[in-house]
Amino acid sequence: MRDLIWTLVRTDFKVRYHGTIxxxxxxxxxxxxxxxxxxxxxxxxxxxxxxxxLNLIIGLFLWDFFAxxxxxxxxxxxxxxxxxxxxxxxxxxLVVTSISNAVIxxxxxxxxxxxxxxxxxxxxxxxxxxxxxxxxxxxxxIVVGFSLGASVLFLRYKDLNQVWEVLTQAGFFLAPIIYPLxxxxxxxxxxxxxxxxxxxxEFSREALVRGVVPSLTAHLYLAGVVAATMIAGVLLFRRxxxxxxxxx
Amino acid sequence: MAAPLIELDQxxxxxFIPTVRxxxxxxxxxxVLDPRGSQKLQVLDRVSLAxxxxxxxxxxxxxxxxxxxxxxxxxxxxxxxxxxVTVRAQITPILELGVGWNQELDAIDNVCLIGSxxxxxxxxxxxxxxxxxxxxxxxxxxxxxxxxxxxxMGSRLGYSVAFEAVRDILVLDEIFAVGDVGFRAKCxxxxxxxxEAGHSVILVSHDPRIVSTFCERAVLIExxxxxxxxxxxxxxxxxxxxxxx
Numbered sequence: 001m002r003d004l005i006w007t008l009v010r011t012d013f014k015v016r017y018h019g020t021i022x023x024x025x026x027x028x029x030x031x032x033x034x035x036x037x038x039x040x041x042x043x044x045x046x047x048x049x050x051x052x053x054l055n056l057i058i059g060l061f062l063w064d065f066f067a068x069x070x071x072x073x074x075x076x077x078x079x080x081x082x083x084x085x086x087x088x089x090x091x092x093x094l095v096v097t098s099i100s101n102a103v104i105x106x107x108x109x110x111x112x113x114x115x116x117x118x119x120x121x122x123x124x125x126x127x128x129x130x131x132x133x134x135x136x137x138x139x140x141x142i143v144v145g146f147s148l149g150a151s152v153l154f155l156r157y158k159d160l161n162q163v164w165e166v167l168t169q170a171g172f173f174l175a176p177i178i179y180p181l182x183x184x185x186x187x188x189x190x191x192x193x194x195x196x197x198x199x200x201x202e203f204s205r206e207a208l209v210r211g212v213v214p215s216l217t218a219h220l221y222l223a224g225v226v227a228a229t230m231i232a233g234v235l236l237f238r239r240x241x242x243x244x245x246x247x248x
Numbered sequence: 249m250a251a252p253l254i255e256l257d258q259x260x261x262x263x264f265i266p267t268v269r270x271x272x273x274x275x276x277x278x279x280v281l282d283p284r285g286s287q288k289l290q291v292l293d294r295v296s297l298a299x300x301x302x303x304x305x306x307x308x309x310x311x312x313x314x315x316x317x318x319x320x321x322x323x324x325x326x327x328x329x330x331x332x333v334t335v336r337a338q339i340t341p342i343l344e345l346g347v348g349w350n351q352e353l354d355a356i357d358n359v360c361l362i363g364s365x366x367x368x369x370x371x372x373x374x375x376x377x378x379x380x381x382x383x384x385x386x387x388x389x390x391x392x393x394x395x396x397x398x399x400x401m402g403s404r405l406g407y408s409v410a411f412e413a414v415r416d417i418l419v420l421d422e423i424f425a426v427g428d429v430g431f432r433a434k435c436x437x438x439x440x441x442x443x444e445a446g447h448s449v450i451l452v453s454h455d456p457r458i459v460s461t462f463c464e465r466a467v468l469i470e471x472x473x474x475x476x477x478x479x480x481x482x483x484x485x486x487x488x489x490x491x492x493x
Contacts, residue, residue, distance in 0.1 A: 004364040011361055015352045082349070083365045087341055088324035159272035245325045246263070 004089070008080075008097040016101050028108065031064040042178055049180055054209045057116050059177035059201045061109035066139060066197050067168050069102035073147025074154050075161055081248040091241050095151045099143060110136060117208060124208045131207040139200045141226045145233030152240035155247035175201060196225050251336060252298035253417055253448055254322060259331035261292040261317055291317045293472040294331065299417070304449040306459035306466035306480050308487045314472045315452045316421060319343060322450065323419055337448070338415035340366060342407060342423055349402055351395035355386055358394055359409050366413040376412045383434065384408040404431055411438050418442060420451045424458050456484030 017023030038060065039053050046052045076098035077084070077091060084091055110132070117124055124132070154160045175197045181189060192198045199222050206212045266286040270276050291314045299305050309315050320326040321333060323341040349358050359380055363373040381387045384404040394402060407423065423439075424432055439462065443449065453459050459466050459480050466480035468487050476486050 003368075003370045007360050007364040007370065011350065011353055011357050014357060015350065083361070085320075085325060086343060086362070087365050087367070088339075089365055157271070157273045157276070159274055163273050242327050245320070 001090075001093070005093060005097055008093065009100040012097065012101055013104070028105070031061060031109070034064075035060050038178055046180065051122075051209050052180070054117060054120065054122060055180065055205050056178065057113055058204050058208060059175070061106075061113060062136070062139065062201050062204060063172065063175060063177050063197055065102055065106040065109065066143065066200075067172070068105070069099045069140075069143045070146055070150070070164065070168065071161070072098050072102060073143060074150040074164055076147060077151040077244055078154055078248070081155075081245075084245050085248055091244055092148065092237065095147050095237075096144060099140070099147060102143075103140060106136060106140070113208070122209065125211065127213075128207040128211060131213065132204050135200050135204045135207075135222070138222055138226050139197070142196050142200075142229045145226075145229035145231075148233035149236035150233075152237055152244055155244055156240075171195060171197065174198070177201065193221070196229065199225065250301050252300055253335070253337045254297075254299040254339075254450070255332075255334040255336075256295055256297050256322070257332040257334070258294045258296055259292055259318075259321060259328045259333060260290070260294055261314075261321060261326065261328050262288055262290045265289050291472050292321070292328075295469075295472070295474055296331075297467055297474065297477075299448055299450060302446050302448055303465065304443060304451065304463040306463035306483070307450065307452045307469060308454060308456065308459055308466055308483060309469035310454065310491070313469045315454075315469060316343075318469070319419055319421055319450070319452055337417050338367070339417045339419055340410060340414045341419045341421075342410040343419070343421045349394040349397075349405075352393060354391045354393050355381065355397075355405060356390050359405065362406070362409050363413060366410065367415065368413050380405075380408045380412050383411065383438075385431070400428070407435060411435070411442075414442060414447060417448045417450065420449065422453055423451070424453070424455075424462075456487050460484045 013019070017027060035057055039056055042056070043052050049055075073095060076095045080094040080098070083089065083094065114124065114129065150160065150164070157163075174192060174195050176184075176192065181192065181202060184192070193202075199218070203214045203218060203222065206214050264286045265288075266284060268279070268282075268284050270279055270284070295314075295318060297305070307315055307318065317326060319341070320343070321328050322335075323339055323343070324333075324335070325341075325343075350361060353361070356377065359377060360370070360373055363380075364370065368376075378387075381390055384401070384407070386401060386405060389397070389401070397405075423435060439449075449463070451459065451463055463480045465478065466483040467474045468476040468483050468490070470490065476483050
């Protein structure tokens, strides 16, 4: 099984980046360009906020991982279905390994974020980095839970990817990525936090930029979101997964 | 007598075929008020069979009689609705191998992918890579992406991997129907080697000559049920009568 997982990760990397480091760097250009563009325009709008660009890079890179990995995870069973109909194999491996490339990108993004913070005179403390790693891991788990559930649903609802694309486009503006959360009235914050990327992004900013540890309640809430997504995903997958091959 | 390697006890499988097929969220939302009927298609109806160690069993039947569904249940790809499937050895399925490669990967990487799905370790695949490519006659195309392959080349590669990966039981779907004469002869040779080495086989075909040549015993399926079982030559003759009727 370990060999199967490794082969899936390796071939996925090869397909996506044409098997070269250059291909990998090329794929990083899109979010970097987005960052430079948004920073150039919006730092004028939010000129009063000196930490705007720091908040922007954290929000944007975490978002990019979320959007990219959920997109790939949702279609994973369909895309790798030809393996499922050939031999008996655990289907969840196909879903989980499909996210591996996005996770590699997330690691690179995280290093870039740290370098950017340090180079602008805000080197994060060790504790802040540890907290950030926990939040990033929570985000990965949320994506895994989502992908498990969505991948089996996609086999039955063939336009779910289009529905999700629209939702992620709207979700980009629902999460406080290009604007500071503070510009919205406090009473709406609760609703924004229901969208899972919001707490991840906000908590990461608290730790890395503001040097504050989010409250215990905040952490419990995040743990609840992770648990709920994972449980929902696993239950859906256990229910629909065994018949996945019949829908391919 | 040793316990059968595969035992199917009263296995049934049906599919619901909706009269109107809805495959998208849009169709479900827009069609929420329309009543929708569906038709139950009983593909397998209380099928029981057993495969003894070292035996080659042929499964015959017309198109749509349930042969392929039966094979997928035996291999654990489909779940039965009712009945019990007991498998006491590892199965290597060779099903639909002509289709579904990763077109963006070269032959070597595709072999790695399929090989590891079939249960080979990376070390085993590496060790056997040359003989797999040689069996398929594709040594010079090892680094060519699959999208540049012809469909025949793709199937050849599929059989080569599967023949190298054989564990205990080989399950074959219409294997001797593809490839050119030379490749077919190679497959037959390999098949006989595997039989001599003691592997058991389940072979599906709608060609009675193939079943009587390669199997000792056969079952005939019609309408999801086994209607005859016995020496492959007799069952083959029965199958021909069924086709003529």
